[in-house]
Amino acid sequence: MDTFKELGTAGAIRKLYENSGFKACSNPYFKVEGGHVVSASRLLLEGMDFDLTFVPFKHLGYKAVVQVTGELYSTLATPKILKICIGVSSKLDYAEVSGIWEGVVAAAKDFSYESVALDLQPSLTGLSLSLCASGVDTKDPSARPAAKSMDLICISNNAGAAFLGEQMLRKAQSLPQDKRNAKLESYKQLVRAYLKPELSPYTLKALDEAEIIPSYAYFCTKGLQATLQQLSADSGLGIKIYVDKLPFAGGSIDAAKELGVDPLQAALKGGDDNCLLFTIPIGQHEKFRHDFQSWDVIGHLAKPEVGTVIVSPDGLEHNI
Secondary structure (H helix, E strand, O other), rough: OHHHHHHHHHHHHHHHOOOOOOOOOOOOOOOOOEEEEEEEEEEEEEOOOOOOOOOHHHHHHHHHHHHHHHHHHHHOEEEEEEEEEEEEEEOHHHHHHHHHHHHHHHHHHHHOOOOOEEEEOOEEEEEEEEEEEEEOOOHHHHHOOOOOOOOEEEEEOOHHHHHHHHHHHHHHHHHHHHHHHHHHHHHHHHHHHHHHOOOOOOOOHHHHHHHHOOOOEEEOOOOHHHHHHHHHHHHHHHEEEEEEHHHOOOOHHHHHHHHHOOOHHHHHHHOOOEEEEEEOOOHHHHHHHHHHOOEEEEEEOOOOOEEEEEEEEOOEEEEO
């Protein structure tokens, strides 16, 4: 089995690139004609952003790329270059880093990155992943329509599923192996939402083909509530979200009951959903619903005096 002691850092990097489909590059660059360069970065820390007792290394690598790519998508930028530095703790060796790299490469191919730069550094405080992604937005920023009251608020994934999946993974660690597997299997949609979030690589192409430009776009990783508050601050408008329009993954209600949490609060404050949130002009509602059938319309922008509220099925409004 290969080890860092045998390979050395440079040798490990060369070996990781073998059969990856990417060339090792220390100074990646790309040309831009008629567009704008956009960058996004993300730092993931062991113990804060992931727990290696239940997060597979390959899934961690894939998810890390999803998170930084989602930031590019929220600016409507096409991914071009990915740079990743892995801070390797003493308890890990080449095999574990190879698993992370496998996930990174799989995601980089799914999202059509042109090059991937890799660096390895020692870490005294646990595993860390630092990523920087660059892309190009060929649209004039002024092309985005001005946000207006009644613009639709749409999200790409289930709300709260990742939070519930993570909590169920934590709870299952105390169970015997057979019961643990059965428990996780019964909530596999939630577990998958946390371990391997989905981000469609066709999002930008679909927007172009439908000739839809969101007035605002965000990538939600810290909870729906935080993103909605940011949207209100950026747009200067109010927000109405409807409880019965929020998409809950299969098993969410049962999982929330078992964990003793409110599924609505999980959706609003849970975080780590890794979903896109767009505001779409009301006049493009039918076109958006036709071309983005997997998305959910959860509410709309409103007049500033409305504030940021969530509307219960009985019509009562509650401040978020």
